[in-house]
Amino acid sequence: MILLNWQEIFYINRFTTSRWDPQSRDDVYFEMIFIEEGSGRISLNGKTINYKGRDSFIFSQEEKPEIKIYETTTFIVYRLTQLMFSSKINLNERQYWLRRCEYIFNHPKRSFDTAVRKMEDQDLIWRIIFFINKENSNKEQYYLEIIANMLSTLLSILARNVTDTPFSKELLLKSAKKTERIDEIYAYIRYNIYDSKKLKIANIARHFHITSSTLSNYFKKETGNSLHNYIILYKLEIVKDRLLNSEFTVSQIAIQLGFTDESHLTRIFKKYCDSTPKQFKIDNGQE
Structure with missing residues (x-):
């Protein structure tokens, strides 16, 4: 197997500018923009957010932000490219990255906003960024493995901050809005979509401290669809x-998503x- 260059999979760029020049994003799968210092605004789909130092933003390939700089800004841009899906890549962390990115993209409460709102997570994010940049500059032994591990941690922190509302095991028993209750169930399923054991209805019900029948009846009533x-x-959907954006075989996709084999998925x-x-x-x- 001919392995892809690291730079073809994970793009790292740190630069200071007073004018943002849009770059081609055709190869982007997941983009992270970190503001080291400076100020300005970022607009996406009609919504505008003023940014400042230590702010973080995440975008999918289809999301094309417009950036206006007020004060000279130092940006740190990380990109995971579409080549992550290539059969020519042999990185142990790839599956983890894909799962975290999918969870972030598909979370029911995700909206355009700063990506990290918890102060302690913000501090952690910037410590990780510092060491990723240091390893990438020095390129000492095992630096790629170290960066890959730190990127996994970074994506986990970003996933944790998609919503300010943590999973509440008593949500279905208290007076939360119906949409919030359903969103919590959606979020649990999407977070655990690769873990067939956690997707068993009995285990989902146990997570929310209710019976399987109560969960199934509630979900059916509120969505018109069965949980299964x-x-x-x-x-x-995954x-x-x-099938359309990767080089994975049907058999590989079946294994990734917990189907028995290719014939099971095909059926x-x-x-x-x-x-x-x-x-x-x-x-x-x-x-």
């Missing part, structure tokens, strides 16, 4: 994304999507 069906449909996919995974790729110009 929702989990399958969410997995299939399957479709992997479920055909039932819900009216085609096989391979036909889906062909229909969407990927074969």
Whole structure:
């Protein structure tokens, strides 16, 4: 296997400027912009946020922020590229990165805002950034492995800050708004989508301190869909994304998402999507 260069997978750039020049983002899968110092504003989809030193922002490929600088700003930009999905990459951390990114992108409460709101996490983020930049500059023995481990920690902190509301095991028993209750169930499922054991209805119910029947009936009543069906449909959305945007085989995707094997995934996919995974790729110009 010909391995990709590290820089093709994880892009690191630190620069100071008084004018933001938009760069091509065609290869971007996940972008992190950290403000070391300076001030200005960042706009996305009609919403504008004034930034200052130590602020952090995260964007998907489809999200193209507009940046206006008021005071000369030092930016630190990290990018995970689409080549993360390539079969030519052999990084142990890749699956973890993908899972954390998917959780962040798909969290029901995610909105355009500063990515880190907890002060203690903000301090931790900047310590990690310091050491990533140091390792990348010095390039001493094992520096790539060290950066990969620190990036995993960084993504976990960002995932933790997607919402200020932590999982509440008593949410369904108290007077929270219905949308908040459902969002907590959605969030739990999406966070654990690769862990089939934690997705068992009995285990989800145990997490929220209610019975399986209460959880199932409540979810069906509020969403019009069964909990089992929702989990399958969410997995299939990930399957479709992997089929169209990665070099993973159907067999590899099946294993990643907890299906028994390729035939199991194919059977479920055909039932819900009216085609096989391979036909889906062909229909969407990927074969």
